[in-house]
Amino acid sequence: xxxxxxxxxxxxxxxxxxxxxxxxxxxxxxxxxxxxxxxxxxxxxxxxxxxxxxxxxxxxxxxxxxxxxxxxxxxxxxxxxxxxxxxxxxxxxxxxxxxxxxxxxxxxxxxxxxxxxxxxxxxxxxxxxxxxxxxxxxxxxxxxxxxxxxxxxxxxxxxxxxxxxxxxxxxxxxxxxxxxxxxxxxxxxxxxxxxxxxxxxxxxxxxxxxxxxxxxxxxxxxxxxxxxxxxxxxxxxxxxxxxxxxxxxxxxxx
Ligand SMILES: Nc1ncnc2c1ncn2[C@@H]1O[C@H](COP(=O)(O)OP(=O)(O)OP(=O)(O)O)[C@@H](O)[C@H]1O
Ligand SMILES: [Mg+2]
Numbered sequence: 280x281x282x283x284x285x286x287x288x289x290x291x292x293x294x295x296x297x298x299x300x301x302x303x304x305x306x307x308x309x310x311x312x313x314x315x316x317x318x319x320x321x322x323x324x325x326x327x328x329x330x331x332x333x334x335x336x337x338x339x340x341x342x343x344x345x346x347x348x349x350x351x352x353x354x355x356x357x358x359x360x361x362x363x364x365x366x367x368x369x370x371x372x373x374x375x376x377x378x379x380x381x382x383x384x385x386x387x388x389x390x391x392x393x394x395x396x397x398x399x400x401x402x403x404x405x406x407x408x409x410x411x412x413x414x415x416x417x418x419x420x421x422x423x424x425x426x427x428x429x430x431x432x433x434x435x436x437x438x439x440x441x442x443x444x445x446x447x448x449x450x451x452x453x454x455x456x457x458x459x460x461x462x463x464x465x466x467x468x469x470x471x472x473x474x475x476x477x478x479x480x481x482x483x484x485x486x487x488x489x490x491x492x493x494x495x496x497x498x499x500x501x502x503x504x505x506x507x508x509x510x511x512x513x514x515x516x517x518x519x520x521x522x523x524x525x526x527x528x529x530x531x532x533x
Contacts, residue, residue: 303366305330305487306351306382306455311360313350319358320346321511328455333481333488335498338508339531344491345387347508348459351489352384353377365454379407381454385461387491389444393433397424400432400443404450413450420479421446438469442476449480456480458490462497474500495528507531 304327313321320343328334338344349355351362353374362370364380372380383404391400401413401424418425421442427435432443441461448456458477462470474497481488492498498505499519507515507530515530517523 304328304363305332305365306489307361307363307366308351309361309363311347311350311362312358313346313355314358315346315355319511321350323360324508324511324513326506326513326516328487328489330454330487331481331485332504333477333490333502335502335505336489336491336508337493337495337498337505337527337531338491339493339533342508343511344508345459346511348384348386348457348489348491351377351457352382375407378451378453381452383448383451383453383456385441385444385448385456385458387459387463389437389440391432391435391440391443391447393431395432396429397432397435397443398428401446401450404447407451410450417446417449420449420476420483438465438473441465441469441473445476445480449484453486455487455489458488460491460493462492462494470494470497471500477501493531495524495531499524 307327309325311321311324312319324347336344336347346355350357353372357370360370361368364382367380369377369380392403398413401417405411405413423439424443424446427439432440435443461473465473477488477490478501480486490501499522502519504516504518505522505527506513507527509530515527
């Protein structure tokens with residue numbers, strides 16, 4: 280290691296690393312507990328997401344998917360445990376600081392600003408980057424948003440609003456994108472298109488994606504790995520290849 284380092288010009292010399300950089304997870308969650316007041320909802324979750332990996336978090340209604348997303352974003356307080364982005368603990372930071380560290384969030388129900396235009400909606404995502412205008416590559420990824428950039432968000436279809444919410448999240452230049460049930464209320468053909476979009480985003484930008492989902496076929500289409508939540512705990516975790524679909528389906532059935 281030492282002899283290798285002396286071969287580097289000083290300006291690019293990095294401190295010695297215990298592990299190769301690629302081994303640092305994009306996101307690592309360690310024994311995470313979260314509560315609404317006195318009521319603990321997440322009971323010690325531990326998992327990590329590699330750079331460029333897509334992980335689906337599955338579970339029935341009320342099992343803790345949204346609470347996990349909100350806790351990662353700093354919208355629900357961490358009771359115990361750690362959240363690391365690229366190795367750095369962000370669990371004490373406010374939401375906007377976590378966005379600056381590379382987390383971005385597409386909330387359940389999309390939550391776009393219905394009276395603002397498409398362009399204005401995307402611009403709200405630019406705050407941490409210092410950019411003033413929507414980067415052209417975002418519109419290239421979502422041509423329909425370019426076509427409709429002057430339209431009010433509330434006048435878009437559900438699928439278009441979901442694209443808008445994703446574009447807004449990408450505007451902050453994240454390393455890790457969190458999507459909470461993006462397929463909810465969206466028709467099957469648009470769901471398939473969204474699966475392709477997520478994989479393209481990953482392939483082109485190399486970012487990691489955590490997507491919560493109740494539809495197993497979508498999860499198996501997009502995810503490299505599946506995590507199942509039940510009552511705020513991880514009860515099953517498997518890579519997509521070789522996953523026991525029947526076992527996962529049992530967790531999802533009521
Ligand atoms: N603001 C809140 N205050 C108190 N309890 C809450 C609050 N939000 C959610 N909960 C409770 O936390 C648990 C987990 O809810 P959460 O919304 O995380 O589930 P979910 O998996 O996202 O469900 P869904 O699939 O319906 O969106 C549930 O028991 C829910 O009632
Ligand atoms: Mg939810």
